[in-house]
Amino acid sequence: MFGRLKKKLNEAIQKVSDTVTDTEPSTKSDRELETEPIISDTLVDAEPTTEDTKSENPEELNDSATATEKPKDKKQKTKKTISGTLKSAVKVVSEKKIDADVLDDALWELELVLLENNVASEMSEAICAEIKERLAGKSVSRFEVKNIIEETFKKNVRESLECEPLDIYNIIEKNKAGKKPTLIMFLGFNGAGKTTNLAKLGHHLKSKGYSCVFAAGDTFRAAAIHQLEVHSETLKIPMIKHDYGSDAAAVIFDATKHAKAKDIDVVLADTAGRTHMNKNLLEELKKIVKVNRPDINILVVESIAGNDIVEQGRVFSEAGVDGIILSKWDVDQKGGAALSLTKAIGKPIVFLGTGQGYKDLKEFNIEDVMENII
Ligand SMILES: Nc1nc2c(ncn2[C@@H]2O[C@H](COP(=O)(O)OP(=O)(O)OP(=O)(O)O)[C@@H](O)[C@H]2O)c(=O)[nH]1
Ligand SMILES: [Mg+2]
Missing domain, CATH: 3.40.50.300 (P-loop containing nucleotide triphosphate hydrolases)
Incomplete structure (x- = not known):
């Protein structure tokens, strides 16, 4: 029954996620993308460059010869700071703040898809407003964007169907x-x-x-x-x-x-x-x-x-x-x-x-x- 709505909705959600995170539309399945390593080895394991070994401490900058930190320690430190948990690594590499205007345009397209498939206008508007609230100005990965949209849609559908049962x-x-x-x-x-x-x-x-x-x-x-x-x-x-x-x-x-x-x-x-x-x-x-x-x-x-x-x-x-x-x-x-x-x-x-x-x-x-x- 929901065949058509489901297809159009999934396409629209993918498009919103791609647009707001400024990502090329994906040719891979979500499963493939989710299991793909997101943080590159070079970022975590690379030998520190000359730039890396420069200290941010102004005193040390004045006298680089006094710097006691060995390149190896520095590498360890870099590893610790950048990698942390996988989550924070994903943030560093793949997230940037979602622009409210870009989000507005993308959500308007999503709202049109809902309206075209006869989802009532109040419900379509409520869904898009809630998604906007959850995403605008936030740093969220493409997968999270997709999850948030799906979650919001499902939550609204559930709320609209829940009612005192008739036994x-x-x-x-x-x-x-x-x-x-x-x-x-x-x-x-x-x-x-x-x-x-x-x-x-x-x-x-x-x-x-x-x-x-x-x-x-x-x-x-x-x-x-x-x-x-x-x-x-x-x-x-x-x-x-x-x-x-x-x-x-x-x-x-x-x-x-x-x-x-x-x-x-x-x-x-x-x-x-x-x-x-x-x-x-x-x-x-x-x-x-x-x-x-x-x-x-x-x-x-x-x-x-x-x-x-x-x-x-x-x-x-x-x-x-x-x-x-x-x-x-x-x-x-x-x-x-x-x-x-x-x-x-x-x-x-x-x-x-x-x-x-x-x-x-x-x-x-x-x-x-x-x-x-x-
Ligand atoms: N595919 C499908 N057809 C249905 C379903 N329910 C009813 N129909 C068909 O819809 C047509 C109208 O069904 P009716 O039960 O006569 O509808 P009604 O509301 O009693 O119609 P009126 O008495 O004229 O107002 C018939 O051809 C039914 O076979 C259903 O769930 N699926
Ligand atoms: Mg009848």
Whole structure:
């Protein structure tokens, strides 16, 4: 999923590191460079030159014949002063102060790469500002520059994804103990993947031993009820439906009543796709929520939707969102917008839709993202 972002980001980071440390772009891999001896033998071991043997002490300068230090001792001293730890040696040889203007230009290019890959502007700006603070005017080697940029990016990504988790299984278990079905309702933009991922979640919960019923709450789009019916038959999960054009709130209400009567654990309710431009459909959604009080509202968002993701998240939050499914994670696109949604609406990503099959639903794990992002 982050294939493209990862590639562009790595290129940009390399470029910033090369630019700010004024180094020729490297043709060697980082591993090769890291293991390569950085301090040359000549610098540490060279016999002292005439210049070297001259003392910096003005008194000695006045009478060089009185200098008692032998060239060999001098060599030892030089060795001690220059080499020290490997770290300080690296500093002597390869570091110079990073120029703030050069850094600004290089970071602007990095920010453009982030923006082009749909990372939200606030996040891109924050990342670059933090990198600037850590690097401007500092003496840092090229490797450290790279590490600092990577670290800062990862830290910001982690912060933007961290959120109070939504434990669906715990909610189902608690409701079960109170002899209540759990109502999980799916909301989202047209074509985001609500119906498909609802069916996948039904399959997933059934495989965990929970009984489910579908509620055909999309009474608006032609063929929507039939689409869910096909999933219902394939997965052998019952479905409650009314006619097209009927009240969606009433369908979901009936499905919940059915679940209570039949001791079914989970009601998975579909709803019609809507655009955030469509006020009436959004008002209808709020009414469905008011009537049915779902235990969990899942917002389904296409991870490929670009910067619109955040706007979708904000609008659907008006109806109440508890968790997010990012669908179409398998489609290799820019991906950056997916990083901003949790921070924008304060709700966690619970699953990733990773394909069109029933098994293509993966529990979301921040560590997977952290491993794949850079
Ligand atoms: N590759 C891929 N395709 C998906 C995924 N989830 C859904 N789709 C496809 O996206 C298309 C739309 O999915 P639906 O589930 O019908 O979307 P919806 O939100 O219910 O659409 P409306 O009811 O029209 O608003 C279908 O072709 C799905 O197969 C996914 O995770 N990966
Ligand atoms: Mg649908």
